Amino acid sequence: MTVVSTGTVRRIGIGVGGIGLGFGLWWVAVVLFAPPTYILPAPAAVLGRLAGNPTLYIENAWITTQKVLLGGGVGAASGIVLGVLIAKIRVLRASLLPYLVTMRVLPKIAIAPVLLIYFGLGMQTAILFVAIIAVFPVAISTAAGFERVPERHLDLLQSVAANPRRTLVRVEARYALPDVFAGLKQAAALSVIGAIVAEWIVSTSGLGYLILVASETVQTTVLLAALLLLVAVGLAIYGSVALFQRVTVGPSSRYAGPT
Amino acid sequence: MTAIELVDVSVEFEGVQALAEVHLAVEPGEFVTVIGPSGSGKTTLLRTIGGLQEPTRGAVSIDGEDPESAQSEGRIGYVFQDHTLFPWQTAIENVRFLREMAGKSPKPGRARSILSEMGLDGFEDHYPEALSGGMKQRVAIGRALHLGADLLLMDEPFGELDELTREEIGVEIRRLWRDHDRTIVFVTHSVPEAVLLGDRCLVVDGPPGRIVRQFDVDLPRPREESVLESAAFQSTVSDIRAELHRKA
Numbered sequence: 162m163t164v165v166s167t168g169t170v171r172r173i174g175i176g177v178g179g180i181g182l183g184f185g186l187w188w189v190a191v192v193l194f195a196p197p198t199y200i201l202p203a204p205a206a207v208l209g210r211l212a213g214n215p216t217l218y219i220e221n222a223w224i225t226t227q228k229v230l231l232g233g234g235v236g237a238a239s240g241i242v243l244g245v246l247i248a249k250i251r252v253l254r255a256s257l258l259p260y261l262v263t264m265r266v267l268p269k270i271a272i273a274p275v276l277l278i279y280f281g282l283g284m285q286t287a288i289l290f291v292a293i294i295a296v297f298p299v300a301i302s303t304a305a306g307f308e309r310v311p312e313r314h315l316d317l318l319q320s321v322a323a324n325p326r327r328t329l330v331r332v333e334a335r336y337a338l339p340d341v342f343a344g345l346k347q348a349a350a351l352s353v354i355g356a357i358v359a360e361w362i363v364s365t366s367g368l369g370y371l372i373l374v375a376s377e378t379v380q381t382t383v384l385l386a387a388l389l390l391l392v393a394v395g396l397a398i399y400g401s402v403a404l405f406q407r408v409t410v411g412p413s414s415r416y417a418g419p420t
Numbered sequence: 421m422t423a424i425e426l427v428d429v430s431v432e433f434e435g436v437q438a439l440a441e442v443h444l445a446v447e448p449g450e451f452v453t454v455i456g457p458s459g460s461g462k463t464t465l466l467r468t469i470g471g472l473q474e475p476t477r478g479a480v481s482i483d484g485e486d487p488e489s490a491q492s493e494g495r496i497g498y499v500f501q502d503h504t505l506f507p508w509q510t511a512i513e514n515v516r517f518l519r520e521m522a523g524k525s526p527k528p529g530r531a532r533s534i535l536s537e538m539g540l541d542g543f544e545d546h547y548p549e550a551l552s553g554g555m556k557q558r559v560a561i562g563r564a565l566h567l568g569a570d571l572l573l574m575d576e577p578f579g580e581l582d583e584l585t586r587e588e589i590g591v592e593i594r595r596l597w598r599d600h601d602r603t604i605v606f607v608t609h610s611v612p613e614a615v616l617l618g619d620r621c622l623v624v625d626g627p628p629g630r631i632v633r634q635f636d637v638d639l640p641r642p643r644e645e646s647v648l649e650s651a652a653f654q655s656t657v658s659d660i661r662a663e664l665h666r667k668a
Contacts, residue, residue, distance in 0.1 A: 317500070320573075321491060321494050321567065322523075324523070410508075
């Protein structure tokens with residue numbers, strides 16, 4: 162299997178070109194309209210700020226990344242287990258449904274102050290918050306994936322009295338993989354949002370905290386430098402999940418079912 | 421010993437009676453075709469024989485044992501209308517996989533030779549998405565053969581194929597049945613197909629599904645395409661059609 166095809170290289174090239182174009186437009190806007198630096202500093206100023214104090218940004222970026230990875234990881238793992246249980250055990254599905262619907266409609270940001278009261282400021286509270294945000298899309302997607310297995314395939318395996326655990330792992334899980342990854346990609350994006358919100362409310366470090374402080378002191382250059390780094394972190398995490406999907410699942414057309 | 425025996429079998433699910441008082445005995449090596457209108461219970465009959473549907477009343481036995489025992493020994497090979505190939509596996513992986521899931525020991529080289537026998541030389545490493553409908557169904561049949569099942573249950577396996585491919589695979593099925601000495605129960609919508617393939621044709625009507633008549637197909641074997649023009653073939657087809665229309 163070729164992991165990086167010509168099409169992938171072209172897509173990456175177009176993406177990088179798009180980012181370059183964005184920087185170009187930003188620069189043109191600064192040159193043409195000459196806004197005050199506290200409104201829109203030039204790209205070179207923002208990049209200079211990043212290069213001028215790399216330790217500050219890298220340390221905070223690492224703190225945020227840890228929250229995303231640990232919180233997202235815990236949320237994703239819990240979501241997969243929960244999704245399988247929901248798909249396989251009807252009673253559990255019925256009993257968990259009200260909670261799942263509640264989680265769906267509840268603005269997650271509203272949970273952060275509650276966690277602050279129970280667990281206080283700190284890394285573990287932020288990780289818990291990110292995990293809560295990540296669990297829902299993974300659980301729902303996983304459950305949907307396991308329910309997507311064609312009935313005839315299960316009949317076929319039953320006709321040879323296949324071991325149910327092997328059927329679950331080798332067939333049902335394989336069918337569910339594209340949906341699981343769809344949930345994981347959603348969770349990856351939401352985990353970054355969750356980490357930033359957590360850093361606003363329950364933390365005193367990380368890129369989110371840096372953005373908050375920079376905003377309050379109108380240090381737009383610092384704010385944009387932190388934002389740039391945050392975009393890079395988000396893209397790297399999302400891209401890693403997408404690449405892992407590509408390697409483990411293969412082309413999505415192979416999951417279209419009987420044709 | 422009788423290969424398949426159904427004694428007074430009835431099946432009911434969700435308040436609907438799908439089969440009623442079915443009696444059937446199939447001898448080892450017999451090729452039985454099942455024909456009837458849509459919704460008459462043909463598929464339920466096949467599922468009940470294969471142990472995929474529990475009878476509400478009566479008894480089913482495969483070689484004197486219950487269907488679950490036959491399943492666990494990998495003696496039942498199912499071929500469905502949709503090919504049921506696993507999309508992430510190549511043709512040869514699909515053929516091997518069912519035998520593995522049945523807990524049977526691998527047979528090195530056998531899967532490849534079966535695919536070759538099915539006319540799929542050079543397509544062993546193709547994924548289902550790259551195979552035509554007829555090729556996929558050939559792989560599915562090859563998979564049942566590789567399983568080593570002595571009873572093949574085929575539920576309209578040609579249902580999604582064009583006329584020409586149906587005829588081609590029909591020839592293959594007749595040859596495989598002759599060469600491999602299997603017992604086959606074959607559900608179809610096509611009366612000529614049922615007569616061309618079977619030793620015996622069961623006409624099912626319902627709901628609830630009942631075997632309303634059985635026709636012994638007294639045509640010489642091996643049956644070539646020329647048999648289609650014989651008077652005996654035409655007469656049997658007419659008789660079965662008349663029975664189906666009488667029921668309709």
